[in-house]
Amino acid sequence: MFSKIITFGLETLALVHAAPSFQVPMVSCNVNIGASGTLAHLLPDIPSGNYHVYNEAWGSAQLRSHSTTEPIFVSLTRESVGPFGMWKIEPQDDTNEKYAISNIGLGVPVHNSGNLIFPGEPGEAFAIERAGQDDNKQDVFTIKVPSVNKVWTVDTNTVRSNVSLKEELGLPSQKWKFVPVPLIPSGTYHVYNEAWGSLQLRSYSNKEPIFISDTVESPGNLSMASATFHWKIEPHGNSNEYTISNLGLEVPVHKISNLIFTGQSDERFAIEYAGQDVSKEDVFTIKVSSENSVWTVDTNTVRSNVSLKRLEQGLPSQKWKFVPVPLN
Structure with a gap:
C-alpha cells in the first residue's frame, strides 16, 4: 500500500554511489533576526517532522531499519522500504544538541549499543550539527553522541553497511542529508x-x-x-x-x-x-x-x-x- 501512496522514484536510479536529484527542498537553518538586527532566536537546524535520511557517500540509498534485533543500515538493494525508511526527528530543545530519532515503521527510537545504532527502547538524544554542503549544494549534517567525539558512520566498500559510531574525521561517510516527507502526500x-x-x-x-x-x-x-x-x-x-x-x-x-x-x-x-x-x-x-x-x-x-x-x-x-x- 505504501508503494501505492508514495512513489519517490529512487528505485529507478542507478545503484551506484551517486547523489539523487531530490524534488523536495532540503532542510535549512532558520534564524529570526529582531528589529535591532540582533539574533532573536535560533531554531533547530532540523525541524520536528518526518524525513528520508541519506548518507552523502551512499547517494540514493535510504537509511532504514526492519528489526530491533539488528543495527540500522544503508543498502543498495532494490526492496521497497516504505515506512521502514522513514524517520521521525524531534528536537528536544531549541538547540541542536538533543534530537530524538525514531523509525516510523517500527515505531521506536534509536540508541547506541556497543558503538552500533539500534532501534528500540530506551531512546537516546543525539546532536545533529551542520557539516557544510555536498556537491549539489545541499546541506549535510553529522549525527553525534553529545558526550563523545563520535559520529554516525557507514562503510563504503560494501553493498550494505550498518551505522556505527566512529571518530569524526569529516568524511562523506559521516555526513547525512534530511529530506522532509509527509506520511500521506497531498x-x-x-x-x-x-x-x-x-x-x-x-x-x-x-x-x-x-x-x-x-x-x-x-x-x-x-x-x-x-x-x-x-x-x-x-x-x-x-x-x-x-x-x-x-x-x-x-x-x-x-x-x-x-x-x-x-x-x-x-x-x-x-x-x-x-x-x-x-x-x-x-x-x-x-x-x-x-x-x-x-x-x-x-x-x-x-x-x-x-x-x-x-x-x-x-x-x-x-x-x-x-x-x-x-x-x-
Missing part, C-alpha cells in the same frame, strides 16, 4: 477501515456524522454521488497534521463532541503509521492531536458513524487505509 483518496474491508468512508450531509455502511444509498444528488466517497488529504508543513475534506460536499471535517462531521469548521488531525494489515497493506490511525482519541467505527452493525474513542493497541476498527484516486 491528494485525493478513497479511505477504508481495516475492520470494514472494501467499504468506503463517505459523507452525504453536514447535518450527520461521516460514516461507513454496507447498504446501497443514494446521496440525493446523483451528480455528486462518486465524490462523496472522495477525500482530500492536505498535510500541513513537515508534520503529521492534516486537513481532511469531503470532495462531494466541498467542506473539511471536524469533531463535534465525540463524532466527526463535515462542515465549515477547519480542524487538523494527526495521521500516524499503525503497521500493516493481513494483506501487508499499510494502515494508519487518525487522531485528535491534543488527545489520545482516534477515529473509530463499530463493527456489529450495517452502518457506523465515525466517533472518537481512546486508542487501543491493535484494534482494526481504529485503523485506516488510504488509496489514491486519480481525478480526470
Whole structure:
C-alpha cells in the first residue's frame, strides 16, 4: 500500500554511489533576526517532522531499519522500504544538541549499543550539527553522541553497511542529508477501515456524522454521488497534521463532541503509521492531536458513524487505509 501512496522514484536510479536529484527542498537553518538586527532566536537546524535520511557517500540509498534485533543500515538493494525508511526527528530543545530519532515503521527510537545504532527502547538524544554542503549544494549534517567525539558512520566498500559510531574525521561517510516527507502526500483518496474491508468512508450531509455502511444509498444528488466517497488529504508543513475534506460536499471535517462531521469548521488531525494489515497493506490511525482519541467505527452493525474513542493497541476498527484516486 505504501508503494501505492508514495512513489519517490529512487528505485529507478542507478545503484551506484551517486547523489539523487531530490524534488523536495532540503532542510535549512532558520534564524529570526529582531528589529535591532540582533539574533532573536535560533531554531533547530532540523525541524520536528518526518524525513528520508541519506548518507552523502551512499547517494540514493535510504537509511532504514526492519528489526530491533539488528543495527540500522544503508543498502543498495532494490526492496521497497516504505515506512521502514522513514524517520521521525524531534528536537528536544531549541538547540541542536538533543534530537530524538525514531523509525516510523517500527515505531521506536534509536540508541547506541556497543558503538552500533539500534532501534528500540530506551531512546537516546543525539546532536545533529551542520557539516557544510555536498556537491549539489545541499546541506549535510553529522549525527553525534553529545558526550563523545563520535559520529554516525557507514562503510563504503560494501553493498550494505550498518551505522556505527566512529571518530569524526569529516568524511562523506559521516555526513547525512534530511529530506522532509509527509506520511500521506497531498491528494485525493478513497479511505477504508481495516475492520470494514472494501467499504468506503463517505459523507452525504453536514447535518450527520461521516460514516461507513454496507447498504446501497443514494446521496440525493446523483451528480455528486462518486465524490462523496472522495477525500482530500492536505498535510500541513513537515508534520503529521492534516486537513481532511469531503470532495462531494466541498467542506473539511471536524469533531463535534465525540463524532466527526463535515462542515465549515477547519480542524487538523494527526495521521500516524499503525503497521500493516493481513494483506501487508499499510494502515494508519487518525487522531485528535491534543488527545489520545482516534477515529473509530463499530463493527456489529450495517452502518457506523465515525466517533472518537481512546486508542487501543491493535484494534482494526481504529485503523485506516488510504488509496489514491486519480481525478480526470
